Amino acid sequence: MADGTALVVIDMLNTYEHEDADALVSSVRDALPFVQELLKRARDASVPVIYVNDNFGQWRSHHGELVEAALAGRHRELVAPIVPDEDSLFVVKARHSVFYETPLNYLLRQLGIQRLVLCGQVTEQCILYSALDAHIRHFDVTIIPQAVAHIDAELADAALRMMETNMSTTLVQPDDFGFDPDR
Template sequence: MARSALVVIDMLNPYEHQDAEQLARQVEPIVEPLAELVARAGERDDIELVYVNDNYGDFAADRREIEERAMKGRRPDLVRPVLPPPGCAFLPKVRHSAFFGTSLEYLLSQSRAERVVLAGQVTEQCVLYSALDAYVRHYELTVPPDCVASIHPDLGQAALHMMERNMSARLAPSGDCFPA
């Protein structure tokens, strides 16, 4: 059973929203380390890999449709390397937190995860709110700064500081997230 979970948040993005260009510039440097982190997590039996993604108001959309919409968007180059691997859990969400209105809490309890690693976008929004929800559920929390992207870098840095200080999150480079 998994003791840790890697939760990848909102990386299937068509980049067709108001702040998309600004966000995309911040996502560019995290794609490679995030793809590597996902690959490492996928190779281990003790890590539950979970993608949680906004459904963009389409309550009929499934994983395939959300992936296709992202790949047909403005920046498929940012999506392709981090597409969810076959067989990993995929949960659509409608609000900021990966926990709100999803079965993430149940999935984590069934896998006996004690630690949650959060990666994806947007640091000062969905990642921050998911971190708070993980913290109040008593999960150990890790956030790799090289695998999260913000719209506003100053707010992203403030969010990381809040997670570290107020939620006891460990900020660690992606290479140090899953010790052997």
């Protein structure tokens, strides 16, 4: 495992059947190539990839059913390129933060993870709250702004500034990012 780092893919398995979906879709289209590149880089570097996803209110479902529901949703083209592979880990969440009432903290500690690279959606909601919860748990957080999607661009920009200023989140440009410890 490269330097105690994990890639956390947040809520990218989405049916796009919610009220903010239309506002979100174009931003997801822009972020998708960067999320795909992060997935490739993480897998090439043997970095754990952990999908943390809403359960769509289906408490009896497992991750395979969530993937199927997202692929059957309105925007399959936004889901198919980033579905979990057989080595990916999966955590189901019910609220905004990847940590709230989930076993993620325990999993990360078991894996010896100190740094989280967050990507996915929505910058001004789930990404922001997850970064805060990671910060208070003493994880280092890195975000490539192009690899997170938003509903409201102004709020997303403010959220990124807040994460960087108040939560010591490292914001990195895609060309300057690597999973090796020296980048």
